[in-house]
Amino acid sequence: MTYYDLAIIGSGSGNSLITPYWDNKKVAIIDGGVFGGTCLNAGCIPTKMFVYPAGLAAAAGQARPLGVDLNLEQVRWQQMRDRIFGRIDAISEAGRRYRDVELDHVTLYQDYARFTGPKTLLTAAGETVEAGQVVIAAGSRAVLPQVPGIDLPQVHTSDSVMRIDALPERVLVVGGGFVAAEFAAVFSGFGARVTQVNRSAPLLKSEDALVSERFTEAAARSWDLRLGWNLAAVEEHGTGVRAVFHVVPGAAAEASTGTMSVDADIVLVAIGRVPNTGSLDPAAAGFDLEPDGRLAVDGYQRVLAGGQPVDGVWALGDISNRFQLKHVANHEARVVAHNLEHPGALRRSDHRFVPAAVFTRPQVASVGLTEQAARAADPAGGAGIATAVQAYGSTAYGWAMEDGEGFVKLVAEKATGRLLGAHIMGHDAATLIQPLIQAMAFGLDVPSMARGQYWIHPALTEVVENALLALDVAG
Numbered sequence: 001m002t003y004y005d006l007a008i009i010g011s012g013s014g015n016s017l018i019t020p021y022w023d024n025k026k027v028a029i030i031d032g033g034v035f036g037g038t039c040l041n042a043g044c045i046p047t048k049m050f051v052y053p054a055g056l057a058a059a060a061g062q063a064r065p066l067g068v069d070l071n072l073e074q075v076r077w078q079q080m081r082d083r084i085f086g087r088i089d090a091i092s093e094a095g096r097r098y099r100d101v102e103l104d105h106v107t108l109y110q111d112y113a114r115f116t117g118p119k120t121l122l123t124a125a126g127e128t129v130e131a132g133q134v135v136i137a138a139g140s141r142a143v144l145p146q147v148p149g150i151d152l153p154q155v156h157t158s159d160s161v162m163r164i165d166a167l168p169e170r171v172l173v174v175g176g177g178f179v180a181a182e183f184a185a186v187f188s189g190f191g192a193r194v195t196q197v198n199r200s201a202p203l204l205k206s207e208d209a210l211v212s213e214r215f216t217e218a219a220a221r222s223w224d225l226r227l228g229w230n231l232a233a234v235e236e237h238g239t240g241v242r243a244v245f246h247v248v249p250g251a252a253a254e255a256s257t258g259t260m261s262v263d264a265d266i267v268l269v270a271i272g273r274v275p276n277t278g279s280l281d282p283a284a285a286g287f288d289l290e291p292d293g294r295l296a297v298d299g300y301q302r303v304l305a306g307g308q309p310v311d312g313v314w315a316l317g318d319i320s321n322r323f324q325l326k327h328v329a330n331h332e333a334r335v336v337a338h339n340l341e342h343p344g345a346l347r348r349s350d351h352r353f354v355p356a357a358v359f360t361r362p363q364v365a366s367v368g369l370t371e372q373a374a375r376a377a378d379p380a381g382g383a384g385i386a387t388a389v390q391a392y393g394s395t396a397y398g399w400a401m402e403d404g405e406g407f408v409k410l411v412a413e414k415a416t417g418r419l420l421g422a423h424i425m426g427h428d429a430a431t432l433i434q435p436l437i438q439a440m441a442f443g444l445d446v447p448s449m450a451r452g453q454y455w456i457h458p459a460l461t462e463v464v465e466n467a468l469l470a471l472d473v474a475g
């Protein structure tokens with residue numbers, strides 16, 4: 001048994017906890033997977049490194065109506081893949097080496113671990129680790145449906161699909177959330193024939209209903225979209241696979257037979273992620289779980305047991321929050337880093353205005369309440385809520401782009417002029433939303449935001465300005 005002042009499970013967001021405060025103390029970092037976690041190795045970063053060139057490849061379609069004829073000549077997949085992972089793998093390895101070799105006070109266990117008590121862990125290799133403070137940052141993993149053929153090598157999750165050797169001609173994407181939307185756009189941008197199949201309609205169903213509806217229409221224009229089907233089996237077929245689906249009872253699926261099949265070279269399964277709590281054996285430590293399997297924490301990120309915080313045990317990121325977003329994991333890591341160093345002045349995590357962006361085509365970004373949630377929460381039964389929808393195409397920059405798709409939707413409280421939610425679909429939505437996030441975070445009301453500053457003319461941000469001006473709020 002080895003004792004540490006701090007033991008961290010998970011080298012993703014958990015890695016940032018090793019601040020200079022720990023320099024003269026003993027720290028263990030335990031990770032059985034690739035050093036650096038999901039975002040770096042198989043999540044946010046490599047996906048966006050594919051999203052950007054896929055956007056360039058797809059530009060041909062957007063340029064034609066503007067009078068510019070572009071042809072996509074070739075996608076050099078292997079070169080692109082090797083550029084992306086050449087950079088990422090080197091960062092992961094440098095981070096691993098720094099922790100493992102260069103820092104004397106840090107011990108890296110490259111192994112999975114499980115709890116045997118609230119502050120004792122057993123690694124798969126049989127080593128026992130005990131610590132004064134334990135931080136659980138063990139993340140989440142992709143869900144795979146237990147259907148025949150799911151283990152075939154042509155079936156991928158986001159963990160493996162970016163490392164394949166060649167751009168497939170036919171890609172089947174199963175799922176309708178963030179991961180599915182991003183990869184469908186990537187592969188179709190590169191010219192693959194994409195079929196996306198989802199159990200329910202619409203796509204991106206956690207978004208505001210208008211965004212979900214419009215994004216689903218846009219996806220159906222860009223690739224073959226089939227809704228209301230459940231994956232039942234995958235079987236080898238020729239050089240690829242045949243996936244068999246059963247109609248979801250009551251769903252508006254287009255076929256009446258109840259069964260359909262899709263042939264593809266590869267299948268990407270993207271039907272959600274679950275927290276890695278199972279492998280940690282939280283019951284052995286007495287930790288509480290949320291109904292969806294996440295570790296239960298309080299506002300200070302302290303892990304709960306029997307509803308009470310366990311002294312010196314913390315959790316952050318996908319293992320404990322419902323957002324499953326890197327910027328939330330990073331925020332929580334900063335809170336935990338502070339709380340570890342300042343036990344007498346604990347900070348709370350701030351989950352009030354958590355934004356998200358889906359880097360698909362068209363891009364989608366959101367923060368705060370959907371119109372539906374705002375109306376449901378309104379004491380006046382929805383009458384106290386103002387909304388405005390402003391098309392990109394109503395602004396000069398939208399004319400320049402000949403945009404017929406993008407829009408900004410805002411949700412506000414009539415009486416106070418407070419912004420409650422912002423939802424954008426279209427070019428650069430993830431960037432365009434930032435001033436709205438800022439306004440919500442700092443309590444800037446709609447009239448002050450609209451008229452208290454200059455808006456650069458004729459930038460695309462004018463669509464945000466006009467949406468603010470269109471809101472019927474006090475002030």
Ligand SMILES: Cc1cc2nc3c(=O)[nH]c(=O)nc-3n(C[C@H](O)[C@H](O)[C@H](O)COP(=O)(O)OP(=O)(O)OC[C@H]3O[C@@H](n4cnc5c(N)ncnc54)[C@H](O)[C@@H]3O)c2cc1C
Pocket residue numbers: 009010011012013014030031032033034035036037038039040042043044045047111112113114137138139140158179276279280316317318319324325326327328329359
């Ligand atoms: C394809 C994809 C794209 C994404 N894109 C975005 C995006 O654009 N923007 C965004 O904000 N978010 C994005 N996300 C989500 C983001 O990647 C995660 O929210 C974030 O990485 C979670 O960080 P974490 O530190 O909680 O966990 P992770 O980074 O997953 O780290 C957990 C670590 O714990 C290790 N581990 C697990 N169990 C054990 C155990 N028992 N013992 C030892 N080690 C263990 C794992 O090996 C892993 O390295 C994306 C996710 C995916 C899958």
Ligand SMILES: NC(=O)c1ccc[n+]([C@@H]2O[C@H](COP(=O)([O-])OP(=O)(O)OC[C@H]3O[C@@H](n4cnc5c(N)ncnc54)[C@H](O)[C@@H]3O)[C@@H](O)[C@H]2O)c1
Pocket residue numbers: 145174175176177178179180182197198199200203204205229230231270271272273323324325356357358359
């Ligand atoms: N840009 C980003 O911020 C980004 C990108 C990718 C992933 N992520 C994070 O990763 C998480 C996981 O992403 P995800 O897309 O896997 O999950 P998700 O929860 O976003 O979506 C899952 C989708 O799969 C569908 N589904 C569920 N079971 C199914 C089944 N049996 N058959 C067919 N469809 C089924 C659901 O209806 C839903 O549309 C997200 O919650 C997100 O926070 C973020």
